[in-house]
Each structure stands twice: as structure tokens, then as C-alpha cells.
Amino acid sequence: MKSICFYFQVHQPYRLRTYRFFDIGRRHDYYDEHQNRYIINKVAEKSYLPANNMMLDLIKKHGKVFRIAYSISGVALEQLEREAPQVIASFKKLAETGQVEFLSETYAHSLASLKSPSEFKRQVERHKQKIKSLFNVESKTFRNTELIYSDAIGKQVFDMGYRTMLTEGARHVLGWKSPDFLYVNSNNPKLKVLLKNFRLSDDIAFRFSDRSWDEWPLTAEKFVKKIKNLPPEDEVVNLFMDYETFGEHQWKETGIFDFLYALPEKVLQEKDLQFRTPAEVAKELQPVSAIHVPHPISWADEERDLTAWLGNELQDEAFDKLYALEDKVQQCNDKKIEDDWHYLQSSDHFYYMCTKWFSDGAVHHYFNPYKSPYEAFINYMNVISDFILRVEEKFNASEITSQPKHKKEQPQESGRRVAQPDTFQDLKKVPKKVLKEVLKGLSPATLAMALANTDNEIYERLVSTMGKRTVKAMKDNKPINLTATDRKNARQIILDSVFDYYDMHSV
Amino acid sequence: MNVLMFGWEFPPHITGGLGTACFGLTNGLAANKVPVKFVVPKAYGDEDQTNVRIINASDTEVTFATKMVRDYWNYISYVEVDSKIIPYVSPEDYYNIVNSAEKGNETSENKAFSGKYDFSGKYGKNLIEEIMRYAIVAANIAADTPHDLIHAHDWLTYPSGIAAKEVSGKPLVIHIHATEYDRAGEANLNSQVRDIEQKGFDTADKIIAVSQLTKNILVTKYGIPENKITVVHNAVVPQEKTIPDAERGIKDKVVTFLGRVTYQKGPEYFVEAANKILQRDKNVRFVMAGSGDMLEKIIRRVAALRIADRFHFTGFLKGDDVDTMFALSDVYVMPSVSEPFGISPLEAMRSNVPVVISRQSGVSEVLKHALKADFWDIDALADQIYGLLNYDALSTSFKKYGKQEVNNLKWENAAAKVKEVYQSVLNK
Numbered sequence: 001m002k003s004i005c006f007y008f009q010v011h012q013p014y015r016l017r018t019y020r021f022f023d024i025g026r027r028h029d030y031y032d033e034h035q036n037r038y039i040i041n042k043v044a045e046k047s048y049l050p051a052n053n054m055m056l057d058l059i060k061k062h063g064k065v066f067r068i069a070y071s072i073s074g075v076a077l078e079q080l081e082r083e084a085p086q087v088i089a090s091f092k093k094l095a096e097t098g099q100v101e102f103l104s105e106t107y108a109h110s111l112a113s114l115k116s117p118s119e120f121k122r123q124v125e126r127h128k129q130k131i132k133s134l135f136n137v138e139s140k141t142f143r144n145t146e147l148i149y150s151d152a153i154g155k156q157v158f159d160m161g162y163r164t165m166l167t168e169g170a171r172h173v174l175g176w177k178s179p180d181f182l183y184v185n186s187n188n189p190k191l192k193v194l195l196k197n198f199r200l201s202d203d204i205a206f207r208f209s210d211r212s213w214d215e216w217p218l219t220a221e222k223f224v225k226k227i228k229n230l231p232p233e234d235e236v237v238n239l240f241m242d243y244e245t246f247g248e249h250q251w252k253e254t255g256i257f258d259f260l261y262a263l264p265e266k267v268l269q270e271k272d273l274q275f276r277t278p279a280e281v282a283k284e285l286q287p288v289s290a291i292h293v294p295h296p297i298s299w300a301d302e303e304r305d306l307t308a309w310l311g312n313e314l315q316d317e318a319f320d321k322l323y324a325l326e327d328k329v330q331q332c333n334d335k336k337i338e339d340d341w342h343y344l345q346s347s348d349h350f351y352y353m354c355t356k357w358f359s360d361g362a363v364h365h366y367f368n369p370y371k372s373p374y375e376a377f378i379n380y381m382n383v384i385s386d387f388i389l390r391v392e393e394k395f396n397a398s399e400i401t402s403q404p405k406h407k408k409e410q411p412q413e414s415g416r417r418v419a420q421p422d423t424f425q426d427l428k429k430v431p432k433k434v435l436k437e438v439l440k441g442l443s444p445a446t447l448a449m450a451l452a453n454t455d456n457e458i459y460e461r462l463v464s465t466m467g468k469r470t471v472k473a474m475k476d477n478k479p480i481n482l483t484a485t486d487r488k489n490a491r492q493i494i495l496d497s498v499f500d501y502y503d504m505h506s507v
Numbered sequence: 508m509n510v511l512m513f514g515w516e517f518p519p520h521i522t523g524g525l526g527t528a529c530f531g532l533t534n535g536l537a538a539n540k541v542p543v544k545f546v547v548p549k550a551y552g553d554e555d556q557t558n559v560r561i562i563n564a565s566d567t568e569v570t571f572a573t574k575m576v577r578d579y580w581n582y583i584s585y586v587e588v589d590s591k592i593i594p595y596v597s598p599e600d601y602y603n604i605v606n607s608a609e610k611g612n613e614t615s616e617n618k619a620f621s622g623k624y625d626f627s628g629k630y631g632k633n634l635i636e637e638i639m640r641y642a643i644v645a646a647n648i649a650a651d652t653p654h655d656l657i658h659a660h661d662w663l664t665y666p667s668g669i670a671a672k673e674v675s676g677k678p679l680v681i682h683i684h685a686t687e688y689d690r691a692g693e694a695n696l697n698s699q700v701r702d703i704e705q706k707g708f709d710t711a712d713k714i715i716a717v718s719q720l721t722k723n724i725l726v727t728k729y730g731i732p733e734n735k736i737t738v739v740h741n742a743v744v745p746q747e748k749t750i751p752d753a754e755r756g757i758k759d760k761v762v763t764f765l766g767r768v769t770y771q772k773g774p775e776y777f778v779e780a781a782n783k784i785l786q787r788d789k790n791v792r793f794v795m796a797g798s799g800d801m802l803e804k805i806i807r808r809v810a811a812l813r814i815a816d817r818f819h820f821t822g823f824l825k826g827d828d829v830d831t832m833f834a835l836s837d838v839y840v841m842p843s844v845s846e847p848f849g850i851s852p853l854e855a856m857r858s859n860v861p862v863v864i865s866r867q868s869g870v871s872e873v874l875k876h877a878l879k880a881d882f883w884d885i886d887a888l889a890d891q892i893y894g895l896l897n898y899d900a901l902s903t904s905f906k907k908y909g910k911q912e913v914n915n916l917k918w919e920n921a922a923a924k925v926k927e928v929y930q931s932v933l934n935k
Contacts, residue, residue, distance in 0.1 A: 021794060021819040022831065025756025313810035321816050374806045378820045385816050389757065 002180075002227065003236045003276035003284070004267060005194065007143065007166060008243035010048065010072040011109045012040050012079055013348035015369055019379055024386045030340065035369070037083055040076075044084035047247035052090035054246075054257060058264050059097050066264050067099045067275040070243070071143045074107030074127045075346060077134065088134065095135035101277035102131050104139035104162065110345035111309055113144055113153045114296065115323045118453045123342065124160055140164065141278045145347050147196065147240065147299040148306065151292065154185035154193065162191070164282035166240065169195035170297045170304035180234035182285040186292045192282040193291055196240040196299060200226060205241040209254035217255070220262035224270065236281050240299070301356070309350040314377040319350060321384055325391050327453060330484050332394040340387060344380075352376035398488075399423055424450075424491045428458055430498060436465040438497045444473035449490035452482050508929060510536070510543045511654035511671060513645060513664035517547050517554050517561060524850055525684055528717075529660060531744050533559040535922025541929070543658075546648060546667070548626035548641050562652070564644040565626050634663075635699060642666035649674040656680060656929055662687070662700055665707030672710065678932040681711035685847045686724050692770060692845070705729055712932045715739050715925060717848040718869025737928050740873045742918040743853045753834035759792045760896050763836040763860075765829070766843075766851055768799035773842035773865065773882045778805055780840070782812045783889035784896075791817065791896060796832050798823040833858035837902070838895045842882045843868050852877060856913045861905035863891045873916065876909040 017032035080087045094100045106123040113120045142162040149167035169179025179195035207213045250256040267273045300308045329341045353373045370376040516526035533543045537558035550563035645667030658680045659668030672679040687700045714736045716722040725731045764777045781793040809818045839855035839862045846868035855862050865882035880887035895902050
């Protein structure tokens with residue numbers, strides 16, 4: 001028996017408007033409302049709606065045996081709710097059938113997994129809640145942005161409680177192995193990994209309408225025959241693709257919907273073929289081996305690596321400048337800033353800065369609103385420059401209010417005062433001897449909360465002054481559902497204790 | 508003293524500094540009571556003719572051609588023109604021009620020597636052909652138009668000046684605004700253009716150079732005797748419109764580079780100086796306003812230096828955006844590698860922006876209230892920019908005296924010097 005596992009990706013970013021240098025500090029509307037509205041409506045009408053309706057028809061027609069999966073980014077859901085609620089309604093109907101699995105991903109379709117475990121976690125959580133609130137389902141399977149995966153990312157995903165993850169069946173990773181089996185993460189065999197069969201997936205997603213392809217035109221019969229021609233021992237055929245394949249990338253006129261409609265029937269006529277969702281595949285099949293992925297892979301381009309989003313100077317600069325803001329954004333406690341912070345993380349912005357013009361340039365060009373990667377970079381950096389100003393302003397305001405009241409009353413004459421910290425960052429300047437005395441008096445739980453998501457330097461410095469037992473107790477007391485306010489308060493306790501120490505010792 | 512002047516463009520139809528300079532000069536000459544008949548390849552009818560009579564070469568019937576023109580014609584008829592020779596054109600325009608080229612490309616020789624020829628008046632692909640046709644028409648104009656001397660601006664019009672001199676026998680004054688060495692650099696020299704320049708300099712009775720820097724190039728690179736060249740610095744037309752009061756969105760001070768992003772303008776030195784300053788002081792922003800063949804390289808460099816959140820690009824600016832940019836700027840930097848004159852620092856100073864300019868610019872010869880550094884001396888550039896940003900006394904006095912200084916650079920005075928040159932050739 002072979003399982004056919006369909007998963008469709010739904011994502012639309014918030015595209016940026018032309019944001020000029022002159023706008024920095026003056027305008028904070030970053031998105032091209034008109035274009036975004038136009039695109040989401042167009043894609044909803046040409047692709048999402050007709051495809052959803054067809055899926056509902058197919059479920060009606062074939063009953064329980066037809067099963068599929070979707071992953072829908074949070075930013076796409078937001079835009080659909082606002083612009084095309086009928087699409088959300090039809091996804092809800094699909095959810096109600098119980099034959100459709102909704103996967104977890106990052107809310108913003110971001111690359112956070114490559115940069116910040118804490119932000120990655122936050123976004124996955126936000127997405128999970130969004131799916132729960134809209135479709136009343138609990139996502140159990142994880143698919144990362146662009147199917148990005150590595151051993152280390154797999155571990156992060158496992159630590160978040162997922163036991164199944166999807167990625168690309170990249171040739172350079174598989175070698176002689178086939179993607180048509182269930183694998184496990186090489187560090188943690190409890191995380192099962194499903195690999196995309198890119199040959200068969202791309203037959204539909206990329207080659208379907210290509211008249212120069214020797215297998216054109218592709219029919220449901222032909223496609224099923226290709227599946228039947230796979231080695232008999234293969235257990236699963238993972239067909240992963242963008243949902244826009246239906247009606248947008250492949251126009252209706254190419255016959256893509258007819259193909260989609262005919263396929264389940266042809267599949268189900270075969271006794272040894274069945275449809276399964278990713279979660280079902282992971283549950284039913286026995287893993288055959290571990291898959292070693294030391295460097296991240298993705299489903300993009302010929303290289304199946306990250307170079308579409310990261311790697312050139314432009315992308316790296318933009319990416320690093322964005323993520324340098326993480327801590328401050330968290331402490332701002334401002335909904336609008338948090339939203340922008342997420343929207344600006346969408347992988348698409350970095351994709352537009354890609355300078356690989358050759359082989360895959362055509363695909364890049366098609367989806368790219370900019371004339372050149374340089375223009376994309378300039379525009380993005382202008383927006384980021386404004387965003388940095390907003391974050392700094394808000395952050396500084398919240399820092400001022402959180403300063404201890406008694407600080408201003410302190411006399412200025414003592415030379416020792418210089419070392420007194422204004423912010424948590426300033427603890428770097430406080431002598432270790434002082435820190436040791438102060439931290440001794442605080443509970444491990446407080447310390448754990450204060451030290452959550454700090455930068456390494458400050459973390460190392462504080463931990464180096466603590467006793468072994470404190471460090472262990474702190475690790476055992478790892479905060480659950482820590483809010484930014486909790487952390488801020490915990491940090492304030494440390495700062496206040498330092499002041500108190502100086503107060504006592506300066507006289 | 509009647510002057511027959513050959514130009515390539517005249518406001519409002521200009522693509523670069525040459526037209527603006529010609530406009531200023533003819534107005535200045537009028538103030539010195541020197542009447543000028545100004546010939547352009549193509550007149551549009553809306554030129555400001557208060558102080559000058561515009562002759563449209565496209566309207567002139569051609570009835571004969573001089574031997575010199577025939578020689579030139581034979582020369583060019585077998586020389587293909589490559590397209591790196593275009594002066595004074597923004598890269599955008601250049602791109603459009605080159606891509607829309609070929610129109611009206613009538614190459615039949617008979618046509619060239621009779622009837623009217625409709626010039627494009629642009630810097631096109633078949634530019635040299637146009638220049639030579641212009642010379643043919645110029646000879647006819649010189650025969651029909653009474654004049655005492657001929658004045659030709661830059662290499663585009665030198666063949667016309669020479670042809671006119673051949674017909675009328677009047678003295679020829681050649682004005683040099685930029686040489687091929689400035690535009691292309693020694694390595695990428697276009698020999699056709701250089702040859703035309705050389706012939707112009709050799710044939711001229713007197714030469715006017717826009718700076719001592721340019722004069723030196725003529726002496727060393729073209730072998731022209733020093734006493735044949737007079738330096739007359741350019742001036743500026745007083746600012747008439749009021750500067751827009753641009754709202755500042757950012758608190759940080761702004762340092763601006765405004766110009767073509769090409770080798771000649773030294774943009775990479777601006778980036779390196781910016782990086783030095785940002786290592787010291789984060790509260791500054793740098794803006795590169797303009798476009799050109801080095802822009803992508805510069806953007807990559809800025810990204811690699813990790814300063815892209817402090818170093819911004821605006822693309823090509825024109826009209827009000829230029830004024831807004833000046834209004835937002837605290838320091839203007841022109842680190843040109845080779846700048847025969849360089850009018851943009853004067854525009855900045857006119858807008859109350861202190862300037863740092865390279866010593867390798869003609870304008871540095873006339874300005875006192877500007878900081879000057881060698882273009883390659885990044886430390887000095889950085890130091891001077893930092894000084895203007897942080898020491899208020901410096902910027903305050905530069906703003907105050909700089910504006911006065913610029914307002915004293917009048918075309919009337921420059922034209923008086925040109926008039927002296929005219930007199931010297933007429934009295935010969």
C-alpha cells in the first residue's frame with residue numbers, strides 16, 4: 001500500500017509600498033494597501049475559492065478516503081479575513097469535514113528559525129492560536145517556511161512539542177535514498193520527517209502547462225501511472241506544493257482544475273493507493289532511518305538551499321538589522337510595533353533582494369514587485385530605518401518609566417556611582433564582586449525570568465557570578481508562559497538590588 | 508562686437524550643466540553689452556530669448572559645404588560611433604537615448620549636403636554624425652549671419668566653430684567645460700572625441716577654461732601653450748524660488764552626496780568616509796542621491812559594511828526633490844575624482860548647506876568658505892564632515908559667509924572676463 005500525501009501552502013505577504021528616504025520618521029504606513037488588496041482578491045477568486053470548492057466536492061464525492069493538508073500563514077489568514085472572508089468560510093467547511101489537516105508554521109512566514117529560537121517559538125505559538133481560533137483544530141504537524149529544515153531546526157521543533165515535520169527531499173541530502181519513506185531527525189529519533197517527492201510534485205506545480213515537456217499534457221491517468229511505476233516498496237508519495245498552483249501559477253485554461261478533479265478517482269481505482277494526511281503517515285508508517293541535515297535545506301530553486309533569501313550582502317545586512325531589534329520589540333509592549341515586526345519578517349522581502357539572476361531568475365522575477373534586488377533592498381532598509389526609530393522611541397519611553405524612583409535622589413559626588421546601572425544592559429559594567437553579592441539574595445525563579453532571552457554577554461556575566469546550585473535551580477525553574485512584563489519586573493528587581501547594595505556600601 | 512555662439516542645448520531643454528552655463532554666460536554678456544546669436548541644433552521655440560537670439564540649425568537651408576566639412580564627412584562615414592562618449596547626461600536619460608536611438612538615421616550623403624536637416628539635438632548613438640551635420644549647417648549660418656567672432660562650447664560644437672571660422676575668416680574662441688579626460692578617465696578615453704577636442708584647441712585663436720585644473724589638463728595632455736588659455740570660472744544664477752521648508756522626520760544630522768554615481772564623482776570615497784564617521788558617531792545619516800553605473804556596487808559595499816540603516820539611497824532626484832534634499836541636509840559632500848568645475852556645491856551653499864569638496868574640482872579654486880580635501884584622503888573627508896556636524900561655530904559661519912560668497916559669483920563678472928578675451932582676439 002502506498003500513501004499519497006497532499007499538502008498545499010497558502011501564503012501572501014504584506015508587500016511594502018514605495019517608501020522613500022523622505023518618509024523616514026514621518027510616515028509609518030509601510031504596506032502597499034492597494035496592491036495587497038488587489039492580489040489577495042485576485043488569487044482568492046482565481047485559485048483559493050475554486051480550489052476549495054473543488055476539494056469540498058471531492059470530499060463529498062469520495063467520502064472519508066480523500067484526505068489532504070494545508071498550511072496557511074498567519075499573514076495570509078489576516079488578509080483573507082479582511083478581504084475575502086468567503087475563503088476563510090470555505091476553509092472552515094473543509095476543517096469541519098475532519099479529513100483535512102491544518103499544519104503549524106510561523107505566523108509571518110518568516111525565517112526566524114535561522115536566527116532566533118525565541119522569536120521562532122513566539123511566531124509558531126501565535127500561528128497555532130490563530131489556527132485554533134479560526135478552525136478549532138490543534139495543529140500537530142510542523143512545516144517551516146519554504147520547508148526549511150536542518151537537524152538543529154528539527155530539534156527546536158521537537159522541543160515545541162511537535163512529533164512530525166515536513167521538508168524537501170533534497171537530492172544532496174538523500175543521496176541514493178528515496179524520499180518515499182518515513183525518516184526521523186538524526187539528533188532526536190522521536191521527530192518524524194516527511195520528505196517531498198519533488199519530481200512528482202513539480203510535475204504538477206511547475207511542469208503541468210509546459211508544452212516543451214515531453215510528458216505534456218499531464219493527465220490524471222498518466223500521473224497515477226507514474227506513481228504505479230515507482231518501486232513497489234515505496235510507502236508514501238509526498239506531494240507538497242503552493243496552493244496557488246491551481247488557477248494562479250497554472251491558469252484554469254491549462255486544465256489544472258480538471259486534472260485535480262479527476263485525480264482522486266483514478267487514485268482510488270487502484271487497490272494499493274490511498275490518501276493520507278501528514279499526521280496519519282507519521283502515525284502509520286515505520287521510520288526507515290535517520291536523515292542527516294547539518295546545513296539547512298529548503299524547497300527552493302535548483303540548489304534547495306537558503307540562497308534565495310540569505311547569503312548576499314544585501315540580504316544579510318537587512319536580516320541582521322531586523323533581528324537585532326528583537327529584544328527591544330518585546331519590551332515595547334505595543335501591538336502595532338509587534339505586528340509590523342512580524343510583517344517585516346516575511347521571507348518574501350528577502351527573496352526580492354536575491355541576486356541569483358540565472359537558472360531560477362525567471363521564477364524570482366515573476367513574483368517580484370521590484371525592478372532589481374537593489375531597489376528592493378533600498379526600499380526595505382528605508383522602512384526598517386523608520387521602524388528602528390519607532391522601536392527606539394517606544395523602548396526608551398518604557399525604560400524611563402521603569403527606572404527606580406529613588407535613583408534621581410541619589411547624590412552624584414561618589415566616584416562609585418559611575419558604575420551604577422540605568423538599564424539591564426548596564427549590568428555589564430557592574431563589577432562581578434557586586435553582582436555576586438546581589439544575586440546571592442535573589443530567588444532562582446526571579447533570576448530565570450530576568451535572564452530569559454538576554455544576550456549572551458550579559459547572561460554569561462551574571463551566570464559566572466552565581467553558585468553552581470543557583471544555576472541548576474534556575475534551570476529547573478525555567479519560566480513557563482513568561483510575559484514581557486514579568487521579565488521586565490524581574491529585571492527591575494535585580495537593578496533595584498544593585499542600587500540598594502550601593503546605597504548600603506557607599507557610606 | 509557681434510558674437511556667433513555655438514551651443515548644444517539651451518534652457519529649458521537641457522540635460523546637464525552645459526546648457527545652464529551657456530544661459531548664464533549669454534545673460535552675463537548681455538549685461539556687458541555684448542550681443543550674442545546663439546545657435547543650437549534644435550530649438551523648441553520656448554527658450555528665454557530676452558538676452559540672446561536663438562538660431563535653430565534645424566531651420567537652416569544647407570546650400571554648400573566647405574572642404575573641411577567634406578573631409579570630416581569622409582572621415583566619419585567610415586567610423587562607427589561607440590556610445591561611451593556622451594557627456595552631461597544623467598544615466599537614465601542616457602539609457603533612454605541609447606535604447607530609443609536610430610530614429611531619423613538618414614545616412615545618405617546627398618541629403619547631408621542639401622536641404623534642411625532635422626537635428627535631434629540629443630546625445631544619440633549617431634552623435635558624431637549629428638555633430639558633423641551641425642558643422643555643415645554652421646558653415647551656412649556663418650555665411651548668412653553677420654558676426655565679428657565665433658564662440659564654441661565643448662567638443663560637440665568645435666567642428667561647427669571650425670567650419671564657421673573657415674567660411675567667415677573671423678576669430679574663434681573655444682570654451683572648455685570638460686575634457687574627455689574628465690569624463691572618461693585616462694583608461695577609457697574615446698580617441699575620436701579626443702581628436703575633435705585637439706583639433707578645436709589647435710584651431711582656436713583663444714581658449715577659455717572653466718578652471719585652472721582644466722587649463723592644466725589642456726597644457727599637459729593636449730600640449731596647448733599656456734598663454735593661449737584664459738581661466739574664467741563659472742558663476743551661478745541667483746536663487747529665485749524660495750526653498751521649501753521641508754519637514755524633518757529624523758532628528759539625526761544628514762550628510763548628502765548628490766550627483767551622478769559614476770567614477771568621476773568619487774561616490775566610493777563618500778561611503779568610506781561615512782563608515783569612518785559611523786564607527787564613531789551613530790547619530791548621523793548619510794544619503795546618496797543620484798543614479799549611475801556605480802550605484803549597485805556602492806549599495807553592495809554599504810550592505811557589506813553593515814551601515815545600511817544609516818546610509819540611505821534616494822535614486823535620481825529632480826526638480827523640487829533636489830531642493831527638499833538640500834533643505835534636509837546638514838553637510839553636502841562632493842568628493843569628485845576629476846571635476847572641471849562642479850556647480851552643485853554652489854547650489855548647496857545657496858541653500859545654506861555647508862560643503863566639503865575635493866581639491867580635484869575647479870570650484871575649489873573659487874570657494875573660500877568650503878572645506879577641501881583630496882578625494883582619496885578618506886580620513887580628511889571624515890574629519891571635515893565630522894567637524895561640520897559637531898562644531899556649531901564652524902557650520903554657522905560657513906552657512907553665513909558661504910551664501911554671500913556664492914551670491915557674489917555673478918555671471919556678469921565672468922562675462923566681463925570673457926569680453927576681455929574677445930577684445931584680445933579682435934585687437935590682434
